[in-house]
Amino acid sequence: MTGHGSSYSEYDTSRSAKLFGRVRPIHEVLGGGKVADVLLWKNWKLSGALLIGMTFIWFLFEVVKYNFITLLCHISITTLLVFFIWSNSADLLKWRDPPNIPENILHESEMREIASTFHKRFNQFLSKFLEIAYGREIPVFLLAIVSLYALSVVGNYFSFLNLLYLGILSMETLPFLYDRYEDHVDYFVGEAIQDLKRKYKTIDSKFLNKIPRAPVKEKKIR
Numbered sequence: 001m002t003g004h005g006s007s008y009s010e011y012d013t014s015r016s017a018k019l020f021g022r023v024r025p026i027h028e029v030l031g032g033g034k035v036a037d038v039l040l041w042k043n044w045k046l047s048g049a050l051l052i053g054m055t056f057i058w059f060l061f062e063v064v065k066y067n068f069i070t071l072l073c074h075i076s077i078t079t080l081l082v083f084f085i086w087s088n089s090a091d092l093l094k095w096r097d098p099p100n101i102p103e104n105i106l107h108e109s110e111m112r113e114i115a116s117t118f119h120k121r122f123n124q125f126l127s128k129f130l131e132i133a134y135g136r137e138i139p140v141f142l143l144a145i146v147s148l149y150a151l152s153v154v155g156n157y158f159s160f161l162n163l164l165y166l167g168i169l170s171m172e173t174l175p176f177l178y179d180r181y182e183d184h185v186d187y188f189v190g191e192a193i194q195d196l197k198r199k200y201k202t203i204d205s206k207f208l209n210k211i212p213r214a215p216v217k218e219k220k221i222r
Contacts, residue, residue, distance in 0.1 A: 026179050039175045051172050058165040139200060 030036035037043040038050060060066040135141045155163065178185050 026175065026182070030175060039171055040179050041172075041176050047172060051169070054165055054168050058161060061161055062159070062165075138204075 027036045027040060027042075030039050034043070034046075038047045041047045060071060061068070132140055132144050158166070
């Protein structure tokens with residue numbers, strides 16, 4: 001125990017390496033703003049509401065086996081009945097104001113912002129995907145192949161909704177836990193990465209260096 005503790009303290013004081021070479025705070029890495037606040041539970045009400053809502057949806061479809069069309073119709077019927085009773089009881093009993101229905105529920109600027117964000121993220125994903133596909137960084141290329149294959153195997157045993165719920169659950173817990181235990185995670189992951197690099201150098205010298213690679217074309221500067 002003493003040796004392990006001393007190694008951790010030496011790593012903590014002599015090395016400032018962060019996970020995946022991160023320099024910025026984890027809040028900025030996650031994009032900052034409301035999204036980062038939700039993932040790091042800075043806005044615990046919104047984070048809790050999102051987690052409870054997704055858990056409720058997962059429970060309805062995966063446990064109760066609710067059909068999507070049936071659920072959508074039942075929600076619409078309930079909404080119609082609630083607004084009908086509310087508006088008519090307000091006129092008859094004069095005890096509460098009728099519901100105020102806004103003209104624009106979803107503003108055009110909000111929809112444009114959502115579309116712009118999706119377009120930007122999708123372009124970033126395609127650019128990174130093609131960059132990996134060129135094979136200029138063999139470790140990243142192999143990691144992508146292994147990760148996609150593992151995901152395809154997992155997909156045979158889990159439904160899309162289960163994977164989606166697991167992904168959201170991970171997004172709402174892992175960044176928060178990392179933010180709380182950052183130094184410990186950086187230490188153990190750093191040790192694991194160093195070990196993997198040593199093993200990769202051995203494999204690279206024996207096998208990967210013998211694989212012929214296509215010449216890299218230099219980009220023309222205009």
